[in-house]
Amino acid sequence: MSALTELGVAAIRDGVRDGTFSAREVAEGFVAAIESARGLNAFVVETPEHALAAADEADKARAAGALKPLSGVPLGIKDLFCTKGVQTTAGSRILEGYKPVYDATVSANLFAAGAGMLGKLNMDEFAMGSSNETSGYGPVLSPWRRNDGGNVSLTPGGSSGGSAAAVAARLAPGVTGTDTGGSIRQPAAFTGIAGVKPTYGRCSRYGIVAFASSLDQAGPMARDVRDCAILLEAMAGFDPKDSTSLQLDVPKWEANLAADVRGRRIGIPKEYRIDGVPAEIDAAWEQGIAWLRDAGAQIVEVSLPHTKYALPAYYIIAPAEASSNLARYDGVRYGLRVQPAQGGLQDMYEATRAAGFGPEVKRRIMIGTYVLSAGFYDAYFNQAQKVRALISRDFERAWESCDLLLTPTAPSAAFGLGEKSADPIAMYLNDVFAVPASLAGLPAISVPAGLDAQGLPLGLQIIGKALDEQGVLDAALALEERAGFTHRAEAWW
Amino acid sequence: MSVDPATVRHIARLARIAVSDAEVAALAPELSNILGWIEELQEVDVAGVEPMTVVIPNRLRLRDDVVTDGNRQAEILANAPLAEHGFFAVPKVIE
Numbered sequence: 001m002s003a004l005t006e007l008g009v010a011a012i013r014d015g016v017r018d019g020t021f022s023a024r025e026v027a028e029g030f031v032a033a034i035e036s037a038r039g040l041n042a043f044v045v046e047t048p049e050h051a052l053a054a055a056d057e058a059d060k061a062r063a064a065g066a067l068k069p070l071s072g073v074p075l076g077i078k079d080l081f082c083t084k085g086v087q088t089t090a091g092s093r094i095l096e097g098y099k100p101v102y103d104a105t106v107s108a109n110l111f112a113a114g115a116g117m118l119g120k121l122n123m124d125e126f127a128m129g130s131s132n133e134t135s136g137y138g139p140v141l142s143p144w145r146r147n148d149g150g151n152v153s154l155t156p157g158g159s160s161g162g163s164a165a166a167v168a169a170r171l172a173p174g175v176t177g178t179d180t181g182g183s184i185r186q187p188a189a190f191t192g193i194a195g196v197k198p199t200y201g202r203c204s205r206y207g208i209v210a211f212a213s214s215l216d217q218a219g220p221m222a223r224d225v226r227d228c229a230i231l232l233e234a235m236a237g238f239d240p241k242d243s244t245s246l247q248l249d250v251p252k253w254e255a256n257l258a259a260d261v262r263g264r265r266i267g268i269p270k271e272y273r274i275d276g277v278p279a280e281i282d283a284a285w286e287q288g289i290a291w292l293r294d295a296g297a298q299i300v301e302v303s304l305p306h307t308k309y310a311l312p313a314y315y316i317i318a319p320a321e322a323s324s325n326l327a328r329y330d331g332v333r334y335g336l337r338v339q340p341a342q343g344g345l346q347d348m349y350e351a352t353r354a355a356g357f358g359p360e361v362k363r364r365i366m367i368g369t370y371v372l373s374a375g376f377y378d379a380y381f382n383q384a385q386k387v388r389a390l391i392s393r394d395f396e397r398a399w400e401s402c403d404l405l406l407t408p409t410a411p412s413a414a415f416g417l418g419e420k421s422a423d424p425i426a427m428y429l430n431d432v433f434a435v436p437a438s439l440a441g442l443p444a445i446s447v448p449a450g451l452d453a454q455g456l457p458l459g460l461q462i463i464g465k466a467l468d469e470q471g472v473l474d475a476a477l478a479l480e481e482r483a484g485f486t487h488r489a490e491a492w493w
Numbered sequence: 494m495s496v497d498p499a500t501v502r503h504i505a506r507l508a509r510i511a512v513s514d515a516e517v518a519a520l521a522p523e524l525s526n527i528l529g530w531i532e533e534l535q536e537v538d539v540a541g542v543e544p545m546t547v548v549i550p551n552r553l554r555l556r557d558d559v560v561t562d563g564n565r566q567a568e569i570l571a572n573a574p575l576a577e578h579g580f581f582a583v584p585k586v587i588e
Contacts, residue, residue: 101568200548214548243553312531323508330509332581337574345586350511362510366520367527369508370496380531385544387537392545424523425530441548466549 004029005170009073009227012173016058016072023058023072027051030074030118034171039493040141042162042171044079045087046119054116061114068114070234076172078163079120080127081107081218082207090209091123091159093136094329094336094356104207105239106176106218113234118172122162125358126326127180127211130430132161132187133417134360142191142414143169143489147455151492154414154456157187157430163221164191168489174222174231178208180215181314182410182434185446188221189409189459192448192487194476195221196228199466200441201246203232204239212321213244215314215438225447225477229253232469248467256470259477262296266475267402271307272433277411281458284449285408288460291482292406292475300402304394309387310436315428316371316384317439323368326361329353363424392440399465404475407433409446409459433461443469445476448485457487495525 004026007015016023031048051074058071082088082100084107089095103111111117124134132140132155142156143165156165160177164187167175177184179197188195196219203218210216220231233253239245268289273282293299331337331352338351357365371380398405411432420426437444443466446459460479464472496504498517501524505512512520566579575582 098572101565101571201551214546240554240556244548244551246549246551247554306537309534309537312534315527316531316534327509331574332583333569334572335574339584344584346509347511348584349509353509354511357510363520363523363527365508365510366501366504366524369504370500370524370528371531373504373507379535382544383534383537383539384531385546386539386542387534389542389545390537390539424527 005033007173008223009174009230012073013070013230016062017067019062023055024052026072027055027074027116030172034118037169037171037493040143040165040169041138042122042140042165042169043076043119044089044122044137044162047086047117050086051116051118054111054114058114070110071114073114073173074116074118075110076118076121076163076166076175077107078160078176078178079123080178080209081176082209083107083117083120086120088120088209089137090127091125091135091137092356092358092361094352095334096336098334100207102207105204105241106235107207109237110176110234115234121160121166121175124159124161125361126209126322127159127178127183128322128360128364129158130182130186130427131155131417131420132158133421134358136358139417140165143491143493144191144414144456145489145492152416154416155190157190157414159183160187160221164188164193164195167191167193167221167223169491169493174220174227176218176235177221178216178218179438180212181318181438182431184219184221185434185444185459185461186410186430188446189448190414190457192457192485193221193223194225194228194445194447194480195219196232196445196469197437197443198232198236198469199246199443201244202236202469204237204242204245206239206241210325212318213325214321215318225445225473225480226254226257228445229257229473251470253470253473257477258474259295259481261292261475261478264297264404264475265300265402266292266297267300267302267398267405269302269304269307269398269405269407271304272407274411274432280452281408281411284458284460285406288406288449288479291479295478295482302398302402302405304398304436306387306390306394307436310391310439311428311432313384313387313391314435314439315367316380317388319364319368320372320381321368323365323372326365329356360424388439391436395440395442403465404471405463407461407463409433409461413452413454413456413458437463442466443472445472447476447480447483449479449483450485451487496521496528
């Protein structure tokens with residue numbers, strides 16, 4: 001294992017800039033690591049040639065004094081982002097073999113910044129899942145194992161499971177993920193890394209396979225807060241091709257990063273204390289509170305009264321939007337086509353979608369179709385949209401007495417594959433702490449806080465006001481410095 | 494909210510997803526379970542609340558009325574399961 005794979009985004013960027021090592025050496029190191037880690041199933045497709053070509057460009061750029069912000073940094077790209085000429089599946093068999101003729105704006109932004117692509121990362125099918133178990137390409141195995149000497153395969157979380165596993169296993173210094181209802185933050189918590197969901201509209205959704213358009217957001221995942229800030233700066237920015245893209249300059253999040261929370265009011269929402277959540281989660285939360293108090297922040301108890309309605313509202317709104325977004329997978333223009341003999345067009349639609357979608361995707365499309373159907377739209381979808389407004393209002397009111405919120409990221413540590421597959425709702429409950437910030441479009445981050453008794457990572461979440469990624473990153477850095485989390489998964493693969 | 498097999502078939506038709514009898518039998522309780530859970534939302538008092546349709550206040554932009562794309566037939570057909578004479582080919586639609 002190359003020592004270079006121990007380095008994060010900032011260290012690689014700076015090392016290439018300073019000539020400490022070549023970009024080529026870095027890319028080769030990660031390519032080799034990926035080759036020996038196929039047992040994790042983190043990648044759907046490996047693209048070493050792309051990473052090596054970008055590395056060679058970076059080495060030339062250095063010689064010419066024309067380095068770009070991410071020259072020399074190879075990244076993993078979640079398979080939800082279109083990448084020109086490279087298979088993009090969204091974790092589904094219905095898009096097997098689909099090669100986009102364009103890059104997603106976020107992909108293009110990263111490549112334009114000089115980054116190379118190591119491959120496309122495995123994920124829950126169409127981003128629907130919290131364990132990477134719904135992928136049409138097999139589950140991702142977490143690099144982490146419990147310390148009980150057994151070898152139960154654990155989930156890295158989802159839907160950005162491949163992304164999280166890749167960073168945690170040192171297969172990439174940074175990756176892209178997407179977060180609709182926790183899909184960056186929860187896997188980051190499960191694998192002991194950092195992950196950011198920015199304010200809705202910060203990153204363009206153009207070229208990202210759509211799941212729920214009012215919720216989807218791209219974001220970075222990396223080993224620490226600074227690396228996330230660096231990647232987010234490169235990913236974000238106004239895009240005329242996305243009508244929900246915010247027309248605002250990208251702040252200098254990295255340059256302005258400061259772990260200074262003196263005088264900041266940190267809200268602790270009482271509704272996030274939930275019965276049945278393991279005591280260790282609560283203990284990690286208390287520890288985070290102590291760290292921030294110690295750092296000079298003022299701790300304030302706040303109330304977000306509609307918290308318990310966030311998950312049900314999400315599981316009406318997201319499936320509804322998904323039922324609309326996934327209507328395009330009909331076998332006509334791209335992807336799988338199943339044509340029953342003797343069948344016509346409608347049969348082709350129905351057979352294609354039955355064959356191409358997995359059970360969780362079908363479940364959600366059907367829930368979405370149901371709640372939008374005549375006679376039910378008002379009772380379900382409209383009601384959920386109103387509850388969403390109340391959830392958003394809860395946060396607005398909280399900001400009157402605090403600047404940031406601190407909560408656990410997930411209600412448990414990583415669980416074993418298959419452990420939560422019996423009941424869909426048990427799986428949905430994984431996102432109880434993540435979903436409210438998604439519904440309100442607020443920026444949020446997960447940072448590792450420590451390990452539980454079984455040696456598995458636990459994460460803490462900071463939620464901020466709309467557009468206050470800086471505040472979120474700064475508080476997260478304060479937590480990171482005090483947590484001193486240097487644990488890593490021991491290579492069992 | 495309990496959904497019966499007939500409702501499952503109706504939804505599947507709307508969603509254009511073929512379902513076997515076995516799948517219908519499995520889906521009815523699953524969907525009923527999930528719909529029962531989201532029923533909770535009915536207890537929320539939403540009097541006077543407008544449905545939230547925009548996450549961050551953002552006005553919908555208009556763009557300049559100029560052609561910025563086009564003449565990309567080959568690219569558009571590149572991933573087609575079946576393309577003929579420069580068109581997507583589909584089974585004959587019989588009315």
